[in-house]
Amino acid sequence: MQTAPKTDNPESRRLMNLYRVAYEMDRQGLPEEFIVAAVETAQDYLGVYDLMMMWREESEEGERDEIVADIQDVIDACSEGEPHGEGVTIRLDDLDQIGQNIRAFKNELLRQVEDECGTLTELSERTGIPLPSLSRFFNSSSKPRLATMLKIKEAVEVDEVKVAWEDFKGRND
Amino acid sequence: MDIVITREALNSYLNLLHGHHISRSTYETFLRPDILLLHDYPDPVEFDRSRFWSPAKGRRGRIQNGFKMKWHNIGPGRVQLRLPVAVIDDTAYLSEAYVKDSRKKELRELARFDVHIERIRRGNYTEEGRL
Numbered sequence: 001m002q003t004a005p006k007t008d009n010p011e012s013r014r015l016m017n018l019y020r021v022a023y024e025m026d027r028q029g030l031p032e033e034f035i036v037a038a039v040e041t042a043q044d045y046l047g048v049y050d051l052m053m054m055w056r057e058e059s060e061e062g063e064r065d066e067i068v069a070d071i072q073d074v075i076d077a078c079s080e081g082e083p084h085g086e087g088v089t090i091r092l093d094d095l096d097q098i099g100q101n102i103r104a105f106k107n108e109l110l111r112q113v114e115d116e117c118g119t120l121t122e123l124s125e126r127t128g129i130p131l132p133s134l135s136r137f138f139n140s141s142s143k144p145r146l147a148t149m150l151k152i153k154e155a156v157e158v159d160e161v162k163v164a165w166e167d168f169k170g171r172n173d
Numbered sequence: 174m175d176i177v178i179t180r181e182a183l184n185s186y187l188n189l190l191h192g193h194h195i196s197r198s199t200y201e202t203f204l205r206p207d208i209l210l211l212h213d214y215p216d217p218v219e220f221d222r223s224r225f226w227s228p229a230k231g232r233r234g235r236i237q238n239g240f241k242m243k244w245h246n247i248g249p250g251r252v253q254l255r256l257p258v259a260v261i262d263d264t265a266y267l268s269e270a271y272v273k274d275s276r277k278k279e280l281r282e283l284a285r286f287d288v289h290i291e292r293i294r295r296g297n298y299t300e301e302g303r304l
Binding site: 045046047048050051053054058063066067070073074077078080090092095096098099102103140141142143165 | 180181183184186187188190191197200201231232233277278280281284285286287288289291292297299301302
């Protein structure tokens with residue numbers, strides 16, 4: 001069988017590598033929306049390219065899941081576009097309560113998701129967000145990103161969307 | 174040098190607290206005083222100690238503008254804590270701190286850091302405050 005000549009162009013080589021990883025990700029059942037976004041973002045940010053190559057080189061499933069969650073996090077961060085701050089002063093004294101309020105919000109959101117979808121696997125299918133990313137989202141104390149909340153809101157009936165620091169300040173009674 | 178707290182840094186602080194890797198006291202007693210040294214970077218002798226401060230190296234080698242501040246056996250979790258810092262145009266941008274518990278984990282975190290630095294260069298980042 002004739003082997004196709006390899007390109008000498010580094011950019012073309014990188015793109016071919018990305019297509020190979022994309023093909024394998026598709027075979028592994030990762031959402032198409034995620035794979036497309038990963039390939040697009042990796043062409044713009046070499047760190048994402050690195051993560052995709054790490055995924056290809058990794059044989060341990062748990063580590064692969066972490067890499068997928070990392071890629072999704074970065075895709076969401078890169079898609080946020082214009083720089084902004086919320087103009088809200090966050091004091092160190094507020095952070096413990098903010099962290100608790102974020103946890104409480106995510107726990108309630110997870111309950112609503114499970115009421116409607118049953119499982120995170122179903123939510124993953126509805127939103128196109130990989131399952132490892134959803135697991136990380138619900139288990140972390142990070143402030144939710146708008147991109148993630150909008151995808152979840154499109155997929156299930158949720159009571160509220162909270163993405164601003166102001167939403168999480170104050171006591172959660 | 175100015176010290177910018179990015180969204181990634183703030184979120185990582187919340188996650189480290191939630192995971193009981195560090196406490197408020199750890200931050201106030203150990204982390205914050207060290208981070209404040211960045212105001213006078215590179216003069217303080219601490220920056221000459223590779224156990225405290227070193228260039229960040231990812232999968233493809235040195236990450237431009239990227240450094241790591243390091244603490245060893247710190248906090249209630251006695252963890253290896255790393256704080257990636259981007260130094261760009263006389264400003265230090267604190268990025269996403271992490272517990273280094275394996276080389277694989279570190280390579281993933283540094284790949285994320287690489288992306289974060291590029292976003293900062295492009296002005297696509299969120300400032301949550303300054304120290």
